[in-house]
Amino acid sequence: MNGKKRAVITGIEGYVPDFILDNEMLSKMVDTTDEWIMTRIGVRERRILKEDGLGTSYMGAIAVQRLLEKTGTKPEEVDMVLCATVTPDMMFPATANIICDKTGIMNAWGFDINAGCSGFIFSFETAASFIESGRSKKMILVTGERMSAITDYSDRTTCPLFGDAAVAMLIEPTEDDGMGLLDSILHVDGVGRHYLFQKSGGSMYPSSVETVQNKEHFVYQDGQTVFKYAVSRMADVSVELMEKHDIKAEDIAYLIPHQANMRIIEATGKRMGLEKEKILINIERFGNTAGTSIPLVMWDFEKKFKKGDILIFSAFGAGFTWGSMYYKWAYDPK
Ligand code: UT7
Numbered sequence: 001m002n003g004k005k006r007a008v009i010t011g012i013e014g015y016v017p018d019f020i021l022d023n024e025m026l027s028k029m030v031d032t033t034d035e036w037i038m039t040r041i042g043v044r045e046r047r048i049l050k051e052d053g054l055g056t057s058y059m060g061a062i063a064v065q066r067l068l069e070k071t072g073t074k075p076e077e078v079d080m081v082l083c084a085t086v087t088p089d090m091m092f093p094a095t096a097n098i099i100c101d102k103t104g105i106m107n108a109w110g111f112d113i114n115a116g117c118s119g120f121i122f123s124f125e126t127a128a129s130f131i132e133s134g135r136s137k138k139m140i141l142v143t144g145e146r147m148s149a150i151t152d153y154s155d156r157t158t159c160p161l162f163g164d165a166a167v168a169m170l171i172e173p174t175e176d177d178g179m180g181l182l183d184s185i186l187h188v189d190g191v192g193r194h195y196l197f198q199k200s201g202g203s204m205y206p207s208s209v210e211t212v213q214n215k216e217h218f219v220y221q222d223g224q225t226v227f228k229y230a231v232s233r234m235a236d237v238s239v240e241l242m243e244k245h246d247i248k249a250e251d252i253a254y255l256i257p258h259q260a261n262m263r264i265i266e267a268t269g270k271r272m273g274l275e276k277e278k279i280l281i282n283i284e285r286f287g288n289t290a291g292t293s294i295p296l297v298m299w300d301f302e303k304k305f306k307k308g309d310i311l312i313f314s315a316f317g318a319g320f321t322w323g324s325m326y327y328k329w330a331y332d333p334k
Helices: 023-029 034-040 058-072 095-103 117-133 190-194 208-213 223-244 262-271 290-300
Strands: 005-016 020-022 043-049 080-084 109-111 138-145 163-174 180-188 196-198 220-223 254-257 310-317 321-328
Touching: 005 058, 005 117, 005 290, 020 023, 023 034, 043 163, 058 080, 058 095, 058 163, 080 095, 080 117, 095 109, 095 138, 109 117, 117 138, 117 163, 117 180, 117 290, 117 310, 117 321, 138 290, 163 290, 180 223, 190 196, 223 262, 223 310, 223 321, 254 262, 254 290, 254 321, 290 310
Parallel strands: 080 109, 080 138, 254 310
Antiparallel strands: 005 163, 005 180, 020 043, 138 163, 180 321, 196 220, 310 321
16 A cells, blocks of 8 residues: 555446447448458447437446446445547537436536547546545546447448447545556647548537538548558557556556557557457447447456456547556456
8 A cells, every 4th residue: 555546447337229230231331341341440240329319328327327236336426427428419518417317416517528539548537637636536437429320321431430339437546556547648639630520510610401411410530541640649659658667568468449440459459569368359349439449348348357457548539639548457356
């Protein structure tokens, strides 16, 4: 014990919609093949929230309810709720508020964080600041995306990528020596705003008949440029974090990378000198769920983790935003 308070994840739960959109179905919607998608991206299927009138808060609230039950937490004990999303239910109010309302969390405050596919690492860093300062003692961090709401299913260059999901994590302080979030290196570079964005619906280009006709409410991505930035930035920042803390590849239990593209994941793992078994991947089953992808992997593989395991989180996304986190898992499988 050294008395320094750190933020730890003390529970994790998630929700994915039942509906599965696989590559065979996609190949009937656009000119593509399972082979192209598997070799260029690595996604076989993704979950889609199909029902009208349901948004990110629907999935996020289910994840939160499951988390409260799993951890034996009463809604009134929660003092903060952060929600990382690029697909909020509405422009305002914040989806964090809506989730609080749906889950009976009445004694908390919170807000949404928009950091593209880096949503988890940016919001976890924010969460940690509140926990370390003592301002929050029991926080829920929700990452949720209904990417299908902003995906153009007639555009073969983007529609194979994305899926929907939400994950909720309980974040608490610990003084257990060395556990929790130990360090982060995070970056933004506004050059990215030209290559990955949803153009309309905000204050610069308010919604109009034209913006809808021009398909400006969907994700626009210059895939090749984003790919080049993602490969170099994710690998560079992860290696920088390892060097800063003298972490060797063999010290790392698992790398949990953002699940955008198998080729980006493999390139990052290779630069870090990691064996394949140490890189956790579920892109094949869920696609790119933006800021939710790292928590979705954590939830998926939770039973693998032992107390003291070194996990490296690494992400890259719209903005551009990117970064890497050095985290020590704080509990054994339950
Ligand atoms: O999560 C946030 C960050 N996002 C990312 O990290 C995504 C980064 N980008 C990527 O993952 C890749 O750029 C994509 C997966 C989006 C695209 O892969 P690519 O290897 O960069 O393909 P490309 O755009 O260079 O296209 C190669 C060819 C083109 O045909 P021509 O011009 O060579 O004839 C495309 O038209 O592949 C064609 N193509 C497709 N063919 C079959 C593009 N999409 C498809 C498709 N099926 N779905």
